[in-house]
Amino acid sequence: MGDPFALISQWFTNLLLGWGLSESAATVIRLLVGAVILATISMLTVVVLIWVERKLAGRLQDRPGPNRAGKFGLLQPIADMIKIFTKEIVTPAQADKTIFHLAPVVFIASVLLMWVVIPFTATVMGANLNVAVLYVVAVGAFGVVAVLMAGWSSNNKFALLGAFRAVAQMVSYEVPMVLALMVPVLLARSMGLTDIVNAQSVWFIVAAPIAAVIFLITSMAEVGRAPFDLLEAESEIVAGYHTEYSGMEFGMFYVAEFLHVWTIGALLGTLFLGGWRGPGAETYPLLGILYFYIKTFIGYFIVTWIRLSLPRIRIDQMLAFNWKFLTPLILVVLIFTAILDKVLEVYAVSGWGHALSMLALNVVIGWATVQALKKVEKSRQRRRPEFPPRPVAVAPKSE
Amino acid sequence: MTGLEFVFVLIAALTLFSAVMVVTTPNMVRAALWLILALFGVAGTFVLLNAAFLAVVQVVVYIGAIAVLMIFAIMLTRKVMKDSGPQTNSTWGLAALIAAALFGGLTFALTRSPAATLMAPDFSTVSDPVxxxxxxxxxxxxxxxxxxxxxxxxxxxxxxxxxxxxxx
Known part of the structure; x- marks a missing residue:
């Protein structure tokens, strides 16, 4: 069995050429059709994801989850879709209308654009950019702009507050996220995702576990899911930047959030878990797609699990965690990884030897971090003022 | 006109139009959003020059950081939904004259310089430009x-x- 995708693409091009189109016109149409298929599959995945997430939430919270519509509640997302499509879209009277209606489109586009560079197999991908890692960060920036547009144009104090929080969080967590992305780039010596997957004869999670965990944490903050959901904290600011949105416009924010989590799983799988690589994936490209989706689901499951287990953190904790813990840690990891990588290159160590030396480095850095944190906690306890022991509840003295 | 030239004219027109809108829009947040479109047009020009790295960095730095910080600062001012006052003051005629002179001078200098006839360098032979x-x-x-x-x-x-x- 050869590469079925190359065969389909070849057949389609020949079909167009047979209709009398020129070579370049056929290429443009082929790429357009590919883009539409890629975007549609990504969006349809969300329909399944919503059911999976609700079922998972149910199981983790000791309840059945949706189970009325269809077998195992499988038709529930369809029913929800029909409901949200038929709802009225309300626009606030004092809103800036153009920007208000543009914001959800920009938001969902910023997530969909990331799928352009993700390789499904060795040959199936939107575009093989040589700056793919930086490209993912760049299109993510449009998400920040869209949140600002939504928060401002709603002309609502809660929406504006939500947008402020969102931007403070997204811009801050972008710093350790980009630094964490630099570790696989450094190990693969390329910013192209295809090259990064090809370089993972040993998965990068072995060589760079700290970078993988920091990437996962920071991208959760980028999405703004619990425990980082301060931007839509319902007990404080209603629903944050999408307070005023209704009907399908709210649906677009909702779908983009689910798709973003799924995209994080795909990026984690591609950058650290070997992408489409697996036994037999080179000869049977369809197996590569299966491996890719399994790895993506692992990342998605971890993010959902954390979301359902942890409470929301406070805003000062959110910023301190980023600037005082994640950023210094990833800087240390990045510098020492670069030095050790050069040393290992001099001694021509590669493959498992290389990965295990890197793992040892990560263990040492992790151990030192834990020791440093213990020391900080001790000095903090010393600074705490001492109060004389007071009984909490004392029976009133009888007079 | 080749396809590439057509795309260039489209992107250049978009960039210039957004740049004009930045200075003529009475609302500050809207002006900042037009600025984002103008910066995006510049990134598109980099893509046409085969400089993918510069294009991506342009988006990360100028749109992801600088423009977002500008909008953030504007939103912290009061009455953000209201239009600010008139866009021009009494010296606008002089400013327009200087701008036109500068444009004319630059066009004159650039068409005379040897750079005007240079073609974009071919990067297809470089294995890894980054x-x-x-x-x-x-x-x-x-x-x-x-x-x-x-x-x-x-x-x-x-x-x-x-x-x-x-x-x-």
Whole structure:
């Protein structure tokens, strides 16, 4: 069995050429059709994801989850879709209308654009950019702009507050996220995702576990899911930047959030878990797609699990965690990884030897971090003022 | 007109139109959003020149950081939904004259310079342009001194910002 995708693409091009189109016109149409298929599959995945997430939430919270519509509640997302499509879209009277209606489109586009560079197999991908890692960060920036547009144009104090929080969080967590992305780039010596997957004869999670965990944490903050959901904290600011949105416009924010989590799983799988690589994936490209989706689901499951287990953190904790813990840690990891990588290159160590030396480095850095944190906690306890022991509840003295 | 030229004209027109809208829109947040579109057009021009790295960095730095910080600062001002006052003051005629003279001068100088007839260099033979750029930035024969000077400048700016924000 050869590469079925190359065969389909070849057949389609020949079909167009047979209709009398020129070579370049056929290429443009082929790429357009590919883009539409890629975007549609990504969006349809969300329909399944919503059911999976609700079922998972149910199981983790000791309840059945949706189970009325269809077998195992499988038709529930369809029913929800029909409901949200038929709802009225309300626009606030004092809103800036153009920007208000543009914001959800920009938001969902910023997530969909990331799928352009993700390789499904060795040959199936939107575009093989040589700056793919930086490209993912760049299109993510449009998400920040869209949140600002939504928060401002709603002309609502809660929406504006939500947008402020969102931007403070997204811009801050972008710093350790980009630094964490630099570790696989450094190990693969390329910013192209295809090259990064090809370089993972040993998965990068072995060589760079700290970078993988920091990437996962920071991208959760980028999405703004619990425990980082301060931007839509319902007990404080209603629903944050999408307070005023209704009907399908709210649906677009909702779908983009689910798709973003799924995209994080795909990026984690591609950058650290070997992408489409697996036994037999080179000869049977369809197996590569299966491996890719399994790895993506692992990342998605971890993010959902954390979301359902942890409470929301406070805003000062959110910023301190980023600037005082994640950023210094990833800087240390990045510098020492670069030095050790050069040393290992001099001694021509590669493959498992290389990965295990890197793992040892990560263990040492992790151990030192834990020791440093213990020391900080001790000095903090010393600074705490001492109060004389007071009984909490004392029976009133009888007079 | 080839397809590439058509795309260039489209992107150039979009960039110029957005740039004009930045200075003529009475609402500050809207002006900042037009600025984002103009910066995006510049990134598109980089893509047409085969400079994918510069295009992506343009989006990350100018749209992801600078434009977002500008909108953030504008939103912290009062009455953000209202239009600000008139867009021009009494010296607008003089300013327009200087701008037109500058445009004319630049066009004159650029059409006379040998650069006007140069074609974009062909990068298709370079195996990895990003790696070449990285080597050039730290090579003593190329750009190591400007690169280090820029780093020191940014470090100084960062230390200055921390000093200003430090709680006494």
């Amino acid at each position: 790696a070449e750029l990285g080597r050039a930035l730290v090579s003593p024969q190329a750009y190591v001194i400007p690169f280090e000077v820029a780093s020191v400048l940014l470090l100084a700016a960062m230390i200055g910002a921390i000093y200003v924000a430090w709680k006494k």
